Amino acid sequence: MLISRPRSLQSIARLSLTQLGFRIVHIPHIRNMSAGTTVDSSTSEHDLKRPVMEDKTANHRPVKTRKVKLKKYKAKKVDETSPLGVLQFEIDELLSKEGLTREQILNDMVAVLNHKDIDDNPMSSHYHREVSDVPVLQIGASGDGLAVISNPVETEKKQVVVVPFALPGDVVRIRVFKTHPYFVESDLLEVLKNSPLRQDDLIKCRYFGKCAGCQFQFLTYDEQLKLKKETVFNAYKYFAPQLLAKEMLPVVGDTVASPKMFDYRTKLTPHFDMPKKVSKLEERPPLGFGQKGRPSWRNNSSGGTKSILDIEECVIGTKIINEGMANERKRFERDYKNYKRGATILLRENTRVLEAGKPVEDQLGEGSQNITTGQTSFLEVMDDKPLAKTCVTKSRQVVTEYINGYTFEFSAGEFFQNNNSILPKVTDYVCSNLQIANSKPEDPHYLVDAYCGSGLFSITASKGVDKVIGVEVSADSVSFAERNAKANGVKNCEFVVGKAECIFASIDTPSDRTSVILDPPRKGCDDVFLKQLAEYNPARIVYISCNVHSQARDMQYFLQETEKGKAYKIESLRGFDFFPQTHHVESVCVLSRI
Numbered sequence: 001m002l003i004s005r006p007r008s009l010q011s012i013a014r015l016s017l018t019q020l021g022f023r024i025v026h027i028p029h030i031r032n033m034s035a036g037t038t039v040d041s042s043t044s045e046h047d048l049k050r051p052v053m054e055d056k057t058a059n060h061r062p063v064k065t066r067k068v069k070l071k072k073y074k075a076k077k078v079d080e081t082s083p084l085g086v087l088q089f090e091i092d093e094l095l096s097k098e099g100l101t102r103e104q105i106l107n108d109m110v111a112v113l114n115h116k117d118i119d120d121n122p123m124s125s126h127y128h129r130e131v132s133d134v135p136v137l138q139i140g141a142s143g144d145g146l147a148v149i150s151n152p153v154e155t156e157k158k159q160v161v162v163v164p165f166a167l168p169g170d171v172v173r174i175r176v177f178k179t180h181p182y183f184v185e186s187d188l189l190e191v192l193k194n195s196p197l198r199q200d201d202l203i204k205c206r207y208f209g210k211c212a213g214c215q216f217q218f219l220t221y222d223e224q225l226k227l228k229k230e231t232v233f234n235a236y237k238y239f240a241p242q243l244l245a246k247e248m249l250p251v252v253g254d255t256v257a258s259p260k261m262f263d264y265r266t267k268l269t270p271h272f273d274m275p276k277k278v279s280k281l282e283e284r285p286p287l288g289f290g291q292k293g294r295p296s297w298r299n300n301s302s303g304g305t306k307s308i309l310d311i312e313e314c315v316i317g318t319k320i321i322n323e324g325m326a327n328e329r330k331r332f333e334r335d336y337k338n339y340k341r342g343a344t345i346l347l348r349e350n351t352r353v354l355e356a357g358k359p360v361e362d363q364l365g366e367g368s369q370n371i372t373t374g375q376t377s378f379l380e381v382m383d384d385k386p387l388a389k390t391c392v393t394k395s396r397q398v399v400t401e402y403i404n405g406y407t408f409e410f411s412a413g414e415f416f417q418n419n420n421s422i423l424p425k426v427t428d429y430v431c432s433n434l435q436i437a438n439s440k441p442e443d444p445h446y447l448v449d450a451y452c453g454s455g456l457f458s459i460t461a462s463k464g465v466d467k468v469i470g471v472e473v474s475a476d477s478v479s480f481a482e483r484n485a486k487a488n489g490v491k492n493c494e495f496v497v498g499k500a501e502c503i504f505a506s507i508d509t510p511s512d513r514t515s516v517i518l519d520p521p522r523k524g525c526d527d528v529f530l531k532q533l534a535e536y537n538p539a540r541i542v543y544i545s546c547n548v549h550s551q552a553r554d555m556q557y558f559l560q561e562t563e564k565g566k567a568y569k570i571e572s573l574r575g576f577d578f579f580p581q582t583h584h585v586e587s588v589c590v591l592s593r594i
């Protein structure tokens with residue numbers, strides 16, 4: 001009789017008998033099947049219901065129906081431009097370098113989830129194991145190392161393993177702890193041989209190597225900038241391959257450095273979880289940031305071992321943010337029993353220009369307080385004028401930033417760029433790239449700032465143009481954009497609450513005299529918007545993005561799939577390092593009409 005089995009069961013049987021090396025393998029449902037059951041190959045891999053069958057042997061008793069419930073493997077749908085989506089491209093690239101195919105690295109998820117070995121251990125215990133002497137081959141956009149190891153069960157196969165805190169050229173010992181179809185996740189246990197890139201003496205933070213926040217502290221800053229340049233190039237290689245093939249990409253420019261490499265983050269959000277099945281906290285839970293796996297390579301116990309690390313200071317946070325964190329931790333120590341569920345604490349830097357002759361304390365406003373003295377903590381800083389910095393913890397409270405001579409106010413909980421040290425460079429760069437070629441000073445010049453937030457680019461670019469129209473979906477941000485324009489004496493900006501996709505219906509500025517700034521959220525722009533943008537046909541486009549992968553996808557769509565987009569070229573492309581010590585890169589792509 002022909003036995004047709006679903007693929008995963010076939011592979012379970014094959015694994016069990018030929019590759020595990022066990023004498024007998026206890027797989028009762030498979031033994032029954034091989035006694036003559038036919039399973040339609042269209043049956044779900046995961047939920048097999050055996051039909052009632054007539055046993056043609058001895059006594060004609062019907063075989064009882066038995067339901068075999070296999071645990072399902074549910075692959076989550078991922079956005080291609082998310083870190084997991086990008087990893088798929090990086091895996092393919094690694095496989096092609098190593099002369100491997102996807103079939104050779106496919107893990108049998110059903111076996112991992114359902115199978116037991118002769119000693120009744122779950123099959124996952126074979127997959128999830130320590131592996132030593134693993135050479136790390138490449139580094140991905142998320143800052144994790146990638147390597148190839150042998151499949152522990154199907155020995156002719158390999159596995160791609162993601163190793164956080166590992167660099168190409170490192171040789172490491174790892175523990176594999178999670179299996180996915182095309183890769184496995186691991187913890188870095190020990191670095192056996194250092195990559196030439198690795199400089200552990202540069203590490204400033206005792207939580208580095210454990211905390212999910214930073215990935216690059218052991219690299220020189222130059223190396224970090226080089227890696228980010230590669231990330232920009234790779235993003236276009238993966239998501240805009242047609243542009244690469246048709247030589248429509250300029251050479252990626254050097255990544256623009258952040259003036260501050262540490263002490264730059266003006267916003268941090270430490271959090272804590274309520275332990276499961278606990279309605280009242282009896283001991284203070286860890287308060288800090290997420291732990292990246294269970295690494296042990298740095299051999300220290302800082303931060304504890306829970307999934308949230310207890311973190312007292314953050315070397316990339318500004319000084320006043322760290323003071324606020326110290327205050328809020330003390331307050332949490334005192335009040336944690338009052339919390340009924342986990343929470344996030346907002347820490348946002350606020351800057352005020354000090355008026356001469358008035359006590360500083362009277363000019364601070366609300367902010368994180370020292371719980372012993374009840375005083376708002378502050379830092380006095382001398383810039384071109386005397387400033388006081390405080391740390392705001394209430395999301396509706398208004399905070400102020402000073403950038404390139406402009407003042408910006410916004411709600412502490414709303415979007416605003418988090419590294420103010422690099423913002424003068426970025427705003428200058430954006431302004432200089434909005435200039436329309438061959439225009440005379442007397443020619444009118446317009447700017448549309450789609451996704452304008454509280455007006456950062458609209459206002460800083462307003463001098464060079466006759467009129468700015470900003471669009472933003474958050475009404476709160478738009479009211480701040482209006483308020484910021486007024487406070488800075490800027491009269492040529494108009495802000496609209498609405499979706500960027502709707503802006504073009506109401507824009508009446510001549511397109512060949514108009515430049516457009518795009519600064520969308522991580523997911524990028526949608527096709528409807530890009531089509532309308534192409535139809536509008538502006539003279540120049542400056543696309544700023546915190547996700548270079550969605551930017552690359554959008555650029556290919558705009559230049560290849562829209563009618564009028566074909567009449568543009570990418571003039572320049574480069575990263576800005578808004579987040580030193582981390583893998584993040586902000587990308588700026590400039591388009592002009594051919």
Ligand SMILES: C[S@@+](CC[C@H](N)C(=O)[O-])C[C@H]1O[C@@H](n2cnc3c(N)ncnc32)[C@H](O)[C@@H]1O
Pocket residue numbers: 415416417450451452453454455456457471472473474477498499500501519520521546
């Ligand atoms: C990355 S932020 C940029 C804000 C601003 N350019 C800045 O640098 O401060 C993206 C902004 O887009 C807004 N946004 C999200 N979806 C939008 C949409 N469909 N139309 C207009 N604005 C949107 C968000 O509220 C957010 O303020």
